[in-house]
Amino acid sequence: MPRKVNIYVxxxxxxLKEQVLHKLTEDWSIKWSFIGKDENKATPEKTAIAVIDHPQTIPSIAQGVIIIxxxxxxxxxxxxxxxxxxSPDSVFTVIRRAYSYWEITEQNTASLYSEKHEKQALESIAETLSAHIHQLTRQSEMRIALVDQLPIGVLGIDDENTIVLANPKAIDVLAVEDIPIWGLSVSSLLTESVGKFIRDEEKKEIVINRYGQNIIIRKAPFMLNDEFAGTILVLWKPTEK
Known part of the structure; x- marks a missing residue:
């Protein structure tokens, strides 16, 4: 299972922020965990990579964080x-470079091997990652294409109840075309009742009213390598299914 990397954008x-977050959510080879402004302020040491565009943000970034x-x-x-x-592509490319640097730094810090053994270990890891990323890239492209073409809305929620995926139909059903929803908590977007619904293991369906229209939501666990990784929400208006 990919390691979780905390990123503050x-x-x-x-x-630009929405497009960058969207590209990160499509990068299934890495488990990105999006850190909000309040969380970074409360526990800045949790952030691994920070992407900022204003000098006044720098004091809120902990020492040792990779800053773009x-x-x-x-x-x-x-x-x-x-x-x-x-641009979304140029920022995403630099973030991937920062991730590679962060991963190698983490491995070096934790390594107890000699320099020779460490080099051999890193070369082996690099070869394994290269093959794994190539496979995941092809798989993720197929999965994303399939999800994007579904006639019902799909939201991907990670294990911290953060929205990490939304297909075009979900954006249409929720009427959030002009709102960057990636990285938001599901409770802040869809009310606390939906957050409670996700945590309720018995309840399988909920109906919410949004802008005067009912929306039906069903859920299913999302598993990676037989481990719980989040929740899939399927949503539609009663007249659409």
Whole structure:
């Protein structure tokens, strides 16, 4: 099962932020865990990678965090990388580089081997990861295409009740075309009753009213390598199914 990586994305350009978060949720080879502003402030040491675009955010970032600055900044050496002309693809590419750096750093810190053995171990890990990522990339492309074409809404909720996936039909049913929902808690988007519904092991279906229209929601556990990884919510309006 992929290791969980805590990432804090705080960008003033909300459209860019939404697109970057969306690309991360499509990257199934890594289990990204999105850290909110309040959580980073309360426990900054939990953040592994931070993506920011304002100098005033820097003091809230803990020492040792890999910082990616989006936009122009005169002190480029203060950051892991500076993306001066940002786009969703360019920011995502740098985040993947930051993840690789973070992973190697973590492995080096935990390693008890000699330099020779460590090099051999890293080479072996790199080969395994390369093959695994290639396989996961093909699988994820197929899964995403299938989910995107479903005639009913699908939301993916991780084990911390954070929205990590939403297909086009779910965005349409919930009328959130202009709202970046990736990284939001399901309770903040769909009320606490839905959060309680997810935690209730007995209840299988709930009906909520949103903007004067009823929406039916059913759930199923999402498993990775026989371990619980989150919840899949299927939703539709009564007249659509």
């Amino acid at each position: 705080e960008l003033s350009d909300l459209a 600055f989006v936009g122009k900044h005169k002190e480029k050496n203060s950051f892991f990388a500076v993306v001066e002309t940002p």
